[in-house]
Amino acid sequence: MDRKGISKIILVVIVVAILAVASIGVYLAMSGDSSNGGNNNGGVIENGSEDGGTVDNGSEDGGTEVNVEGASSLQFKVSVDLVDADDVEYSYMVKNAETDNLMLRIEMESEGEELIYIVNGAQQKAWVYSDGEWVDLSDAFPSYWDTWSSAWEGYRTNLLDWTGVGDWTYTTPNGDSVRIYDVLVNPSLADSLFEHS
Numbered sequence: 315m316d317r318k319g320i321s322k323i324i325l326v327v328i329v330v331a332i333l334a335v336a337s338i339g340v341y342l343a344m345s346g347d348s349s350n351g352g353n354n355n356g357g358v359i360e361n362g363s364e365d366g367g368t369v370d371n372g373s374e375d376g377g378t379e380v381n382v383e384g385a386s387s388l389q390f391k392v393s394v395d396l397v398d399a400d401d402v403e404y405s406y407m408v409k410n411a412e413t414d415n416l417m418l419r420i421e422m423e424s425e426g427e428e429l430i431y432i433v434n435g436a437q438q439k440a441w442v443y444s445d446g447e448w449v450d451l452s453d454a455f456p457s458y459w460d461t462w463s464s465a466w467e468g469y470r471t472n473l474l475d476w477t478g479v480g481d482w483t484y485t486t487p488n489g490d491s492v493r494i495y496d497v498l499v500n501p502s503l504a505d506s507l508f509e510h511s
Contacts, residue, residue: 380478380499382470386411389498392469395491408466409503410436417508418462433462434508441510448510469494 382388387409394402407419415436422429430443433455440451440458451458473494476482481495 380476382473382476382499385499387500387503388470388473389496389501389503390469390473390494391496393493393495395493397489406466406469407503407507408470409505409508411466411470416463416466417505418466419507420462431458431462432508432510433458435459435463437509443510450510473497 387407388411389407390405392402392404392406394404396402403422405421409417413435416433417436418431418433420431427445428443430441432439432441434440438452438455440455442449442451472484472492473482476494476497478497478499481493482497483491483493485491
């Protein structure tokens with residue numbers, strides 16, 4: 315078999331692996347247990363703030379008044395402790411939220427390899443950085459759009475009750491533990507983050 319044949323096989327394996335990882339991410343994002351509602355910091359906030367002080371912000375639970383629902387951009391990390399597999403960590407950057415021009419950048423490491431997914435609704439393009447090179451996935455844009463925008467919507471929905479203090483955690487119905495942390499609401503994100511270089 316020549317190098318071109320091997321390269322195509324490797325590309326197909328990478329694309330299948332990408333879809334599998336993305337599907338897991340969508341499931342985890344969408345399956346927050348509504349009965350526990352998630353919580354900040356994995357525990358109780360005392361006297362209105364993490365350090366026991368008071369926060370006068372009009373919020374009874376002691377967090378800041380954040381508007382995840384109305385945010386146009388968000389940046390956060392997700393750590394998932396899977397019951398039946400290795401833990402997964404993602405970094406999300408989201409721009410133009412709640413529009414058709416939604417742009418997503420998801421960074422992770424899998425088996426020691428850096429992976430970066432970019433799904434750009436403004437350009438209707440998708441790319442993945444894997445094995446040291448960028449691969450254009452734009453021919454399959456609708457599939458990547460559906461997968462990653464659904465995952466984003468699931469995380470956004472789970473963050474709607476976040477008070478702005480610390481981490482947000484929840485457990486999926488099958489027992490996986492999800493922690494969303496280092497959340498920035500409306501950060502300034504350059505368009506160049508949502509294109510491959």
